Each structure stands twice: as structure tokens, then as C-alpha cells.
Amino acid sequence: MSENRRTEFLFRPIDEDDVAAQEDLRSLEAWFSARDEPDAEVALRIRPPRVGELGGQPEELVAIAGAVAVARAFTAWLRERVRSGKVNMTLEDGFTKRKLELRAGSSEDIDKLMPMITGFYNDLEE
Numbered sequence: 001m002s003e004n005r006r007t008e009f010l011f012r013p014i015d016e017d018d019v020a021a022q023e024d025l026r027s028l029e030a031w032f033s034a035r036d037e038p039d040a041e042v043a044l045r046i047r048p049p050r051v052g053e054l055g056g057q058p059e060e061l062v063a064i065a066g067a068v069a070v071a072r073a074f075t076a077w078l079r080e081r082v083r084s085g086k087v088n089m090t091l092e093d094g095f096t097k098r099k100l101e102l103r104a105g106s107s108e109d110i111d112k113l114m115p116m117i118t119g120f121y122n123d124l125e126e
Contacts, residue, residue: 008094011061025058031077040065
């Protein structure tokens with residue numbers, strides 16, 4: 001994978017009403033923001049509040065960076081986050097619209113998903 005090619009990655013909850021997945025987006029945003037990636041841009045998009053809600057909820061996280069930087073940060077976050085519960089998220093390349101749905105509840109699940117995650121990022125560089 002090329003370190004220099006910047007790509008737009010979208011991270012979304014599989015179920016938009018999944019409160020835990022919305023918290024995952026906040027956690028992932030903090031994780032990306034805490035890393036020393038000078039060329040990365042990260043933004044949490046909030047959907048407008050629905051009737052009866054006091055505020056909007058996270059809709060998606062947008063990360064614009066090199067595929068290697070995003071892959072490293074995301075897989076490190078995923079391994080850490082799954083320790084506190086399940087992660088259900090869709091990863092999408094913002095340019096090709098290629099998607100990968102991830103459901104993980106354990107380290108073993110992540111080990112099974114790693115070839116798909118690696119393939120997703122590698123395919124973007126071909």
C-alpha cells in the first residue's frame with residue numbers, strides 16, 4: 001500500500017439507531033484525533049435531531065488520509081474497542097463506494113476479519 005495516496009473513508013453504524021455503534025464513532029474519532037497523523041483529516045458528522053430528541057446523533061465518521069494510516073489506526077482501535085463490547089460498523093471507501101460490513105465481539109472475530117480488512121485497504125491501492 002502506498003503511504004501517500006489520500007482516500008476518503010466513511011465509518012457508519014450498521015444500524016443507525018444502534019446507540020453503542022454511535023458511541024463507537026465517537027470513540028473512533030477520538031482515537032484518530034489522538035494519533036500523530038499530520039496529513040489526516042477526521043470529522044464526525046452528526047445527523048439532525050429527530051422529533052423528541054434534544055440533539056442529533058453521530059451519523060458517520062469521515063477520515064481522509066493515506067490508506068496505510070487509516071488501516072493502522074482503525075485496526076488498533078478495533079482490537080482495543082472489542083474488549084469492551086461488540087463493534088458493528090460499515091467501512092466504505094468514499095470514492096469507489098466499496099463497502100465492508102464488520103461485526104466483531106471478540107479478538108477471535110477480529111482475527112477472522114483481518115484478511116478482509118487488509119484486502120479492503122490493499123485493493124484501494126491497486
